[in-house]
Amino acid sequence: MAKTIEEINEKIKSGKVVVVTAEEIIDIVDKKGLEKAAQEVDVVTTGTFGPMCSSGAYFNFGHTKPKIKAGGGIALLNNVPAYTGWAAVDLYIGATATAKDDPLNKIHPGEFAYGGGHVIEELVSGKDVKLHVEAYGTDCYPRKHLDTLINIKDLNEAVLFNSRNAYQNYNVAVNLSNKTIYTYLGTLKPNLGNANYCSAGQLSPLLNDPFYKTIGIGTRIFLGGAEGYVAWQGTQHNPHAPRLDNGTPKRPAGTLAVIGDLKQMSPRYLKGVSFIGYGTTLAVGIGIPIPILNEEILKYTTVKDAEITAAVVDYSDAYPNGKPEVLGEVNYEQLKSGSIEIKGKKVATSGISSYSRALEIANTLKDLIKKGTFSLTQKVADLPSRDNAPKFKPLNERPVKEEK
Amino acid sequence: MTSRKIVINFPKDLIDRPIVYKLIKEYDLEFNILKASITPDSEGIMVLELMGDKKKIDDGIKYLKDQGVKIESLSKDIKVNWDKCIQCGACVSICPTEALYISDRKTMKVDFDAEKCIACELCIRPCPPRAIEVHYTT
Numbered sequence: 142m143a144k145t146i147e148e149i150n151e152k153i154k155s156g157k158v159v160v161v162t163a164e165e166i167i168d169i170v171d172k173k174g175l176e177k178a179a180q181e182v183d184v185v186t187t188g189t190f191g192p193m194c195s196s197g198a199y200f201n202f203g204h205t206k207p208k209i210k211a212g213g214g215i216a217l218l219n220n221v222p223a224y225t226g227w228a229a230v231d232l233y234i235g236a237t238a239t240a241k242d243d244p245l246n247k248i249h250p251g252e253f254a255y256g257g258g259h260v261i262e263e264l265v266s267g268k269d270v271k272l273h274v275e276a277y278g279t280d281c282y283p284r285k286h287l288d289t290l291i292n293i294k295d296l297n298e299a300v301l302f303n304s305r306n307a308y309q310n311y312n313v314a315v316n317l318s319n320k321t322i323y324t325y326l327g328t329l330k331p332n333l334g335n336a337n338y339c340s341a342g343q344l345s346p347l348l349n350d351p352f353y354k355t356i357g358i359g360t361r362i363f364l365g366g367a368e369g370y371v372a373w374q375g376t377q378h379n380p381h382a383p384r385l386d387n388g389t390p391k392r393p394a395g396t397l398a399v400i401g402d403l404k405q406m407s408p409r410y411l412k413g414v415s416f417i418g419y420g421t422t423l424a425v426g427i428g429i430p431i432p433i434l435n436e437e438i439l440k441y442t443t444v445k446d447a448e449i450t451a452a453v454v455d456y457s458d459a460y461p462n463g464k465p466e467v468l469g470e471v472n473y474e475q476l477k478s479g480s481i482e483i484k485g486k487k488v489a490t491s492g493i494s495s496y497s498r499a500l501e502i503a504n505t506l507k508d509l510i511k512k513g514t515f516s517l518t519q520k521v522a523d524l525p526s527r528d529n530a531p532k533f534k535p536l537n538e539r540p541v542k543e544e545k
Numbered sequence: 546m547t548s549r550k551i552v553i554n555f556p557k558d559l560i561d562r563p564i565v566y567k568l569i570k571e572y573d574l575e576f577n578i579l580k581a582s583i584t585p586d587s588e589g590i591m592v593l594e595l596m597g598d599k600k601k602i603d604d605g606i607k608y609l610k611d612q613g614v615k616i617e618s619l620s621k622d623i624k625v626n627w628d629k630c631i632q633c634g635a636c637v638s639i640c641p642t643e644a645l646y647i648s649d650r651k652t653m654k655v656d657f658d659a660e661k662c663i664a665c666e667l668c669i670r671p672c673p674p675r676a677i678e679v680h681y682t683t
């Protein structure tokens with residue numbers, strides 16, 4: 142018997158809803174079977190917590206007297222450049238922005254001790270942040286300099302807006318070269334010294350709804366410790382990635398653009414992080430509830446680590462040079478066991494995404510729904526699917542002709 | 546060439562004498578200052594890493610003692626700041642001694658066994674939120 146989201150929301154209101162995590166559902170369906178479990182379980186919660194580039198926040202810091210127009214000028218937040226090209230007092234701070242005087246990779250590998258992700262974490266923690274603005278001055282916005290402390294509680298709006306999060310699967314990074322390399326998937330020791338992966342596997346939102354049957358534009362989610370929404374498909378959303386029979390993609394596939402009120406969020410689920418030799422970013426916590434509307438949707442949520450595979454990619458050559466070669470495929474049960482075998486060699490594995498924090502998010506979301514404080518939404522529009530998504534393309538570089 | 550880390554306590558009356566200068570000049574030692582401070586009552590504390598010939602390091606240390614400087618050898622303590630740690634596990638495959646390890650494969654919880662740690666510091670910079678700290682103790 143199929144259910145509707147309205148019916149589930151009624152059960153949430155009356156306190157009768159049955160919610161389990163994407164980990165717990167595996168055993169439940171194993172014991173009870175799909176049909177019975179689909180009747181009993183209303184919602185399966187998912188979670189993921191890991192470094193997610195393409196994250197950032199925008200805010201309006203309020204007009205000064207006399208007025209200043211940051212647009213066209215320069216703005217720094219704790220010495221990290223923010224994007225000003227929007228208007229007078231709206232700024233966007235991206236997670237990967239590096240501090241103005243950062244030596245970057247001049248002495249390789251650079252530290253990247255502080256960047257945009259850290260600014261967002263400090264804002265969310267309620268700490269004062271230094272704002273410096275240099276403007277060119279106009280008749281209506283005469284002021285040219287501003288140095289002040291700002292605090293999230295005084296900002297007019299502060300919004301987390303991430304254009305690509307929650308990647309549906311990811312590569313396993315290794316290093317075939319004979320020197321250590323420093324990547325966004327961590328430090329990789331030479332000659333297959335270690336292997337780093339970055340997905341919550343069986344808990345990961347889009348791996349539990351591989352064809353985006355319930356997750357879509359407008360879906361209410363847990364974002365950074367508060368409520369947020371799926372705003373759009375993320376950039377590089379690629380539902381065309383090859384898939385296993387259970388629907389899960391074997392390569393990085395779908396992505397989400399997400400949005401939410403930064404003022405409500407918590408530094409426990411938004412953390413500035415640094416990858417030596419690479420840069421800074423933001424670790425973001427996301428949880429998505431999946432309404433169990435029918436057996437098919439339930440079936441997808443029962444996927445387990447052993448049934449999700451990822452591609453092992455050499456980050457010393459294949460990845461940076463855009464070569465399609467893959468060294469093999471491994472599943473998440475193997476990855477989480479602590480070692481995998483590549484080219485006959487036993488290689489130690491590390492997660493970059495935090496499974497234990499993902500589990501915490503799935504459980505937190507479960508509790509919020511059970512308490513009746515988090516209700517489900519019907520998606521407003523579908524994410525692009527295999528049937529209608531454009532092909533994900535690399536850049537076609539074309540020569541720039543000098544004009545006479 | 547060996548290296549040794551020491552903590553030097555200068556009493557008040559020695560603070561303006563060029564002791565470290567002499568150490569380098571006459572004992573042919575290289576050094577790194579890991580930490581230096583002068584306490585409110587003008588006692589100086591300096592954490593030094595001395596590098597050079599083993600015999601010369603011993604002689605240099607003897608010279609310091611003869612000058613009335615108190616010397617302790619230093620040990621490093623590695624600590625994980627659990628408030629900062631995001632439980633990612635990035636350190637686990639970096640640590641050569643399994644001092645950083647997954648204590649529960651079901652929840653993938655990361656733990657630290659100080660007994661196994663050799664203070665090599667390999668884990669410090671790869672930790673994304675920089676949650677692993679070096680504390681110097683004597």
Ligand code: SF4
Pocket residue numbers: 623639640641642643644645661662663664665666667668669
């Ligand atoms: S200092 Fe070295 S031994 Fe100690 S935890 Fe870090 S990597 Fe492991």
Ligand code: SF4
Pocket residue numbers: 625629630631632633634635636637645655671672673674675676677
């Ligand atoms: S790398 Fe740092 S944050 Fe990640 S588990 Fe190790 S100590 Fe914790």
